[in-house]
Amino acid sequence: MSEITVHESKAPVIHDPQEEARRNDNHKFAMWLYLASEVILFAVFIGGYALFRLNEPEAVHNAHDGLGIGLVSINTFMLLTSSWCMVMGLREIQRDNVRGMLRWLGATAALGTLFVGLQWVEYRELSHLGITLDIASSVEAYGGFGMRFYAPTFFHGVHVVIGVIWCLLVMRRGARGEFSSKRYTGVETFGLYWHFVDVVWIILFTLIYLI
Amino acid sequence: MASISVPMPGVQPAPRPKLAEYLRWSVDHKIIGVQYMATAFFFFIIGGALAMLVRWELLTPALDASGTGSAYNSLFTMHATIMIFMWIIPMFAGFGNYIVPLQLGAKDMAFPWLNAFAFWLLPPAGVLFLLGYFVGPAETGWTAYPPLSVLFSGDGQTLWAISIHIAGVSSILGAINFIVTIKNMRPEGMGWFQMPLFAWAVLATAIIQILATPFLAGGLTLLILDRVAGTAFFDPSRGGDVLVWQNVFWFYSHPAVYLMVVPGMGILSEVLSIHSRKPVFGYKMVALSSIALALIGFTVWAHHMFTSLTPQLRVPFMITSFIIAVPTGIKIFSWIATLWGGKIRFTAAMLFSIGFLSQFVIGGITGMMLGAIPVDIHLHDTYFVVSHFHFVLFGGSVFAIYAGIYHWWPKITGRMMNEFWGRVHFAITYVAFFFTFFPMHLAGMQGMPRRVAEYAPEFQTLNVIISISAFVLGISTFIILANMIWAIYRGKVAGPNPWRALTLEWQTSSPPPAYNFKGTPIPFDDPYGYGTEAANAYLAAMEELMTPAAQLKSGRSAGPASASPEPVAGD
Incomplete structure (x- = not known):
């Protein structure tokens, strides 16, 4: 019936600009849908913590006294800055400045890595205080704070790590000259993800550390 | 020589499918669709x-x-989990994959690679789950209520959670793909309300998958942590809360109920209209009621928890549970009106659709009974509940799957299934189904609890009737399986449009060639617009094409593209 063999492993090369515009739109739209499902996923953790906060204010107060806010403030500031770097990186590629984009995205990845590093430092301090994931080894005064603290923040940290890896991949594509002022959906899509991770952290920070 | 995708002039035998193509990685939505279906059928x-x-x-x-x-x-835990996560959901994903791009006149899904990736997550998930059986199987039913699922079940429970996690990721990725495809890949001239109803149903399903599945994923993550990392989110003896799990689980699982039946309703709208050659009655209402089901489905979850919930919260959930019957009712009445006065062909696909109509209504009514607080408190966790959801999931979803197979298998393989054996299959399945699940109502109302291996002797008569019917029902499955395989090798050649349908998947050859269509197919203003001038002209052309004379004329070499019927879109 068909004379043409189709190599399925290779997507058809697309030259039609309209087709490409649609594909770009597809990618961004798909990213928004993915983020919608991520919102729900984090909602479970955030909701779980919020319930705990309402039911056991005593344990949270004790934990807050131990937690301190200095380290995490620096961390939050860094993550916000990384989001700003992301915006600048996108702006550079829209002006066709690949090197500028690489520089800003490099800063994004570096700040993201620092964030995860500092979070690890904080985890160590907390575990010395006796706030642990395993409820059996957690100090009584903190109640179930440990698990409800570590689960969402660790889950968020994993998202940051994935984001950093993704950022490096975007940079590699950029260095190969795959992006330009006419073609930057790859950067934009990653940007959506990174800003999302940032927004989640703002919610977690407010809920866990400030309230 | 033959160009790759002219709608086939005349009826030509399709080449036999090559098994090897289906066993390896492929980004062709048609192959992925069949891979989904085959995997699902295995499970x-x-x-x-x-x-x-x-x-x-x-x-x-x-x-x-x-x-x-x-x-x-x-x-029973393995039975339920497999049937829900490895059979019904992937089977509908298979139909969606195969049919939706064709119905939209598209070359493929929006993200072919993602599509393949989503499928290949599924077999490992299934294998992992089956392996769980050998390391201390999950014993909590598919609902996995803690503390039972945290404190007492074996390591298989952890694997159970992980494998559902993986299947969930697969389903979210697939859903993203469906929504993007349906929104962006429709051809010129096909607005939202020119879209076939199956595509609408898949859209509604995908919305549920994206918004509900992550909820389960969050719950499962906490459950896994409870089991392996010493946390106690769901262990009340150490400060956890079992009701949180119930809420999280049902906030996913009630929408998931619609996720398991809405695509089936989409199949039904197709089959009932096409096999009675009548436009769908109230097309817009049917399309929108799918979306309504998807959205209202999020507001009813706690009716599963009437016995564990604060009493004040029961009434609001009873009210929403009754409200959700409205969109379902719209569909039912629209289907009846569609059949009314149509030229009904009692094909196997049609028979199963009518079967769905009758059995699903019973399941829906018992659902309303269970949604009423006083009745539910009496019937909670009895066989009445088992009966209710089997009427919905077997009498509903599985009947719809069967109808879909009889309807689209000719498109997928290019060959007709045997109608006689299709009817035999229907007759046996319908009767055996009824006698398997209807007596459970009676057992439940007399107080037989579900999930027990031992029961009071007075229930034995009912249970023997149920078991014997169930064995017959089980055997009847092999009739359709044999029919499907038989069709591939011995079936009559189907031609492009054996059911004289107007939707786009029938405008290309069966099975469709690589990239599905040549050029962009032109959709009808109304995909079920039987009786319009455009439809009559198109079907007359189709009729001529499918006659034996045309077959002879076309001979070996394919005719020119102009021989293909060009539907006249719009007047």
Whole structure:
């Protein structure tokens, strides 16, 4: 019936600009849908913590006294800055400045890595205080704070790590000259993800550390 | 020579499918669709066999065949999990993958690679789940209520959670793909309300998957942590809360109920209209009621928890549960009106659709009964509930799947299934189904609890009737399986449009060639617009094409593209 063999492993090369515009739109739209499902996923953790906060204010107060806010403030500031770097990186590629984009995205990845590093430092301090994931080894005064603290923040940290890896991949594509002022959906899509991770952290920070 | 995608002039035998193509990585949505279906059918057989074992145990009031209560628990747990996560959901994903791009006149899904990736997550998930059986199987039913699922079940429970996690990721990725495809890949001239109803149903399903599945994923993550990392989110003895799990689980699982039936309703709208050659009655209402089901489905979850919920919260959930019957009712009445005055062909696909109509209504009515607080408190966790959801999931979803197979198998393989054996299959399935699940209502109302291996002797008569019917029902599955395989090798050549349908998937050859269509196919203003001038002209052309004379004329070499019927879109 068909004379043409189709190599399925290779997507058809697309030259039609309209087709490409649609594909770009597809990618961004798909990213928004993915983020919608991520919102729900984090909602479970955030909701779980919020319930705990309402039911056991005593344990949270004790934990807050131990937690301190200095380290995490620096961390939050860094993550916000990384989001700003992301915006600048996108702006550079829209002006066709690949090197500028690489520089800003490099800063994004570096700040993201620092964030995860500092979070690890904080985890160590907390575990010395006796706030642990395993409820059996957690100090009584903190109640179930440990698990409800570590689960969402660790889950968020994993998202940051994935984001950093993704950022490096975007940079590699950029260095190969795959992006330009006419073609930057790859950067934009990653940007959506990174800003999302940032927004989640703002919610977690407010809920866990400030309230 | 033959160009790759002219709608086939004349009826030509399709080449036999090559098995190897279906066993390896492929980004062609048609191959992925069949891969989904084959995987799902494999698990359907396993899940069915487990149900047979459950029924074997229940032949007598005493605990005998399964040996221990734990072994029996793992049987029904595996049965339910497999049927839900490995059979119904992937099977509809398979239909969606194969049919939706064709109905939209698209070359493929929006993200072919993602599509393949989503499929290949599924077999590992299934294997992982089956392996769980050998390391201390999950014994908590598919609902996995803690503390039972945290403190008492074996390591298989952890694997259970992980494998559902993976299947969930697969389903979210697939859903993203469907929504993007349906929004962005429709051809010129096909607005939202020119879209076939199956595509609408898949859209509604995908919305549920994206918004509900992550909820389960969050819950499962916490459950896994409880089991392996010493946390106690769901362990009340250490500060956890079991009700949080119930809320999280049902906030996913009630929408998931619609996720398992809405695509089936989409199939029904197609089959009932096409096999009675009548436009769908109230097309817009049917399309929008799918979306309504998807959205209202998020507001009813706590009706599963009437016995564990604060009493003040029961009434609001009873009200929403009654409201959700409205969109379903719209569909039912629209289908009846569609049939009314149509030229009904009692094909196997049509028979199963009518079967769906009758059985699903019973399931829906018992659903309303269970949604009423006083009735539910009496019937909670009895066989009445088992009966209710089997009427919905077997009498609904599985009947729709069967109808879909009889309807689209000619498109997929290029060959007709045997109608006689299709009718035999329907007759046996319908009767055996009824006598399997209807008596459960009676047992439940008399107080027989679900999920027990031992029961009071007075229930034995009912249970023997149920078990024997269940065995017949189990065997009847092999009739359709044999028919499907027989069709590939011996079936009559189907031609592009054996059912004289107007939707786009029937405008290309069967099976469709690589990239599905040549050029952009032109959709009808109304995909079910039977009786319009455009439809009559198109079907007359189709008729001529499908006659034996045309077959002879076309001979070996394919005719020119102009021989293909060009539907006249719009007046």
